[in-house]
Amino acid sequence: MLSCSSFLIFFLFSWVLLPMKSFAIPIISLDKVRLAINDGASEQLPVVIWHGLGDTPTSFTLTEVSQRVQKLTKGAVYAIRVGDNEFEDIKAGYLGKLEDQLDEVCDLIGNEDSLSNGFYALGLSQGGLFLRALAQTCDAAKIRSLITLGSPHSGINTIPGCSPTNLICKAVVHSILGLGIWHSWIQNHVVQAQYYRTEKQYDKYLENNKFLTHLNNEVLHDNYTRNIEKLKELDNLVAVSFERDDIVEPPYSTGFGWINETTGENIEMEDFVLYESLGLKDLVNQGKLETISFPGRHLQMRWGDFDALVLKYFKDEKEEKTELEESTRPSNFLSTYFVSPLVSAIDGTVDYLHGKSLFPEKRNFKELTMRKRSIVTPEDSEEVYPYISEFVAASNVSEEKGPKSFANLAFITIFSHFFYHIDDMWRSTLGLFSLIPQIIGIIYLTVMFTGRELDTFMQFGGQVVNEFINYVVKVSLKYPRPADIEYGVGYGMPSSHSQFMGFFSAYMIAWDYKYRRSQCFSMLSFAKYAIYLTLSTFVCSSRYLLDFHYLTQVVYGYMIGFGVGLFWVYLVGKLRSLGVTKWLLSLPPLQFFYIKDTIPHSKDNHKRQWLESKQFKNQKSN
Structure with missing residues (x-):
């Protein structure tokens, strides 16, 4: 209800609890996920995961993601944590200088022997942008394939937290951004400001932003050519977008696109400045860059689709069948999302209550209105995405059952x-x-x-x-x-x-x-x-x-x-x-x-005040 206010409260709350040592460069560690499977002897390349805004490697969702990747690849998995503890890690997602954080992560990767021969990388939300920055700037980061899920590669033009229709929240945020976003202190301390971009103030963006402008080669700098060449060293760069992304704005940024900030029209990757400046055109021609779109909201995808991505791009030895195949086939729509084991257990409780007829029966998956969207080529769909045909069939419903047009809705x-x-x-x-x-x-x-x-x-x-x-x-x-x-x-x-x-x-x-x-x-x-x-x-x-x-x-x-x-x-x-x-x-x-x-200290307060008022009026009339 107060998504914008909550963001601002969290921002201020972080400063209230900010220890003085945080003004120094934060400690960054690589937490290795260990399971009771062959995690050390395998020749499978490890996977490094960088989580998104407000998350930590030990959260329910990230823990399941890490364990799932390890079971699928049968190799080691590392998660990047910034700071000494979970609170520091969450705070670092909002506050800190990205160049310093990336330098520290680069040094730690260079000192980790198991990563010296290369590794795969998975970035969730802003973590994907940071991993791409590592690929372009860190010689020790020998990334083979990089998958980014809902990552703002082209930047954002508003602070995450406002809903698309919350006009008041948006007005407040845009006012704040207009007043101080380009200030040097903000650009050096607020993480989201360092990848904030707007063409309405494009000159100020080019002049004051030192992270995204250099990372995306929107200005000339010493490492301009190096950025292009380092990206070409990747075997695969997979940018996953979500059609109804309500966190990254504009959502087209997750696929290296942008939006016409005057008309609101989508600017495709091929028509955007990064296609040439960052060498994306060459990556496309070489078959190294793939953009995939899922129909959900930010980071909403089926476990079967997630598994397919991991097996296709992270698995050294392709296998016809994995140990997770049966467990990932969805029994209902709720269980197919990127959710934690705790919430799955909660949903299971409600399933039980539904079975006892204590609650109305839940809607069937096929009744849910989802837009049909092709995410892979037809020849790949059967082999790589075993559940896509089932998903598309379930989502192929009549347009008449969907929401009415915006003009026919009141809000x-x-x-x-x-x-x-x-x-x-x-x-x-x-x-x-x-x-x-x-x-x-x-x-x-x-x-x-x-x-x-x-x-x-x-x-x-x-x-x-x-x-x-x-x-x-x-x-x-x-x-x-x-x-x-x-x-x-x-x-x-x-x-x-x-x-x-x-x-x-x-x-x-x-x-x-x-x-x-x-x-x-x-x-x-x-x-x-x-x-x-x-x-x-x-x-x-x-x-x-x-x-x-x-x-x-x-x-x-x-x-x-x-x-x-x-x-x-x-x-x-x-x-x-x-x-x-x-x-x-x-x-x-x-x-x-x-x-x-x-x-709290006087009973019948309203009655007492009423009697006093009545007595005063009587005295005044007499």
């Missing part, structure tokens, strides 16, 4: 968005239910600035923390939304709307129990609780019935929010008992705005 965007068919009253009503958190947010702001009660500010602060937790969990699990929703954006687990309502319900009920315990069992209180839970039911149901989320994402979102809400009531109470709130009220800014903390 509202206030920190969030929803779509509905104008002639469908049911979906319109459900869409309005999705706006309940926004309405509550407006009420928060209104009460804060009219009542000026510290308790309201603390509750609102808890919602901000709740949103941050939602963002961290989403980027860690990377669980997708339903594939048949055209405009749902970002990852889906857990639902932020449901988590918001879970926090709101828990906080309001627990607050009553803590500060109004003598009244919390009255009929009036039960009526209030029923309203909170009814509103929560409306919101959660709308997110599921409108196909913005799977049922698991809604249920777990509400549970997480409810838990955070209970904890936040306890935490605020603890701060009061320790005198922290009293200290806060003594601060000059809070005194200037007359912030007070009276609600």
Whole structure:
């Protein structure tokens, strides 16, 4: 719901916890993935993986990816981790100078004997861009084949985090970018700024950007020819794109293309500047560069397709059948995505409940609306992609069943968005239910600035923390939304709307129990609780019935929010008992705005104020 705000909160939060040692060059390590299979004696070339933004080598998804690659290739697998721990690694994805990070990784690769004879490389999201940078600049990085999944090779023209339809978020981000993106400090410390590119300020981009302009040969520099020659040393460069990528903008960047920033039209790789400047034309003519497109969103692909890529480009000795072939054939659509074992287990629980008829039956895979797209040549499809024909057949549905055109859809965007068919009253009503958190947010702001009660500010602060937790969990699990929703954006687990309502319900009920315990069992209180839970039911149901989320994402979102809400009531109470709130009220800014903390300490506050007002009017009339 607050994807843009969450990104900014995470950015600022990183600086609050940033230790002084982080101003030095971070320590970068290569973590070797070890399994109980022939991992050391094999002559198979190893694979090096560089993860994407907000991820770590030990996350659920990356762990499964690494283990899967190792089982398929029967060789060693290394994962690049930046920093001393997982938090440092996540932070390094946002903050740091890329040239320094790449130099350190290059040195470590050079010191790793098992990589001296060459290796394969797999880059997820921005990790693919960094691996290509290694291939072009690091002599020790003898990469044979490089696969990049959703990597912004041509750059990005906005910070990741805004949905395509969230106009307010986009306006805020573009304003921030316009004010400071070209500043030397930003260019040397913010990772995404170092591959930010816009043709609307192309002169400033060429003048101030020192990473992407050199990497893509958009300016003349000392290593211009070397960049081209080093790319030619690759046996294969495979750029995988996702048709509905909602993280990389423009999404065509993942296939070495761009977008006409005036008309919005796609600029194909062959018509873009990199085709000549980076020598991509020669790679295409030599059969070394392949661009592949999948129909999902960012990093959404079937395990069978992923396995096929690994076997085709990373396997030294081709085998007719692998030990994973049977296990990767999908039984339902959910299990085929790039998801973690934990989320798969959650989905399995819901499958069990569906089998017990406790929930409505899930939609069949063949009912999901996916666009047909050829990703390999016909002669290769049977051999390399054994499940493609099944996938295409399942996705070849009538256009009439798909979403209506953008002109026939109405939408509202206030920190969030929803779509509905104008002639469908049911979906319109459900869409309005999705706006309940926004309405509550407006009420928060209104009460804060009219009542000026510290308790309201603390509750609102808890919602901000709740949103941050939602963002961290989403980027860690990377669980997708339903594939048949055209405009749902970002990852889906857990639902932020449901988590918001879970926090709101828990906080309001627990607050009553803590500060109004003598009244919390009255009929009036039960009526209030029923309203909170009814509103929560409306919101959660709308997110599921409108196909913005799977049922698991809604249920777990509400549970997480409810838990955070209970904890936040306890935490605020603890701060009061320790005198922290009293200290806060003594601060000059809070005194200037007359912030007070009276609600928890006075019962029937509204009735008392009403009586005082009535008494004052009577005295004035007399």
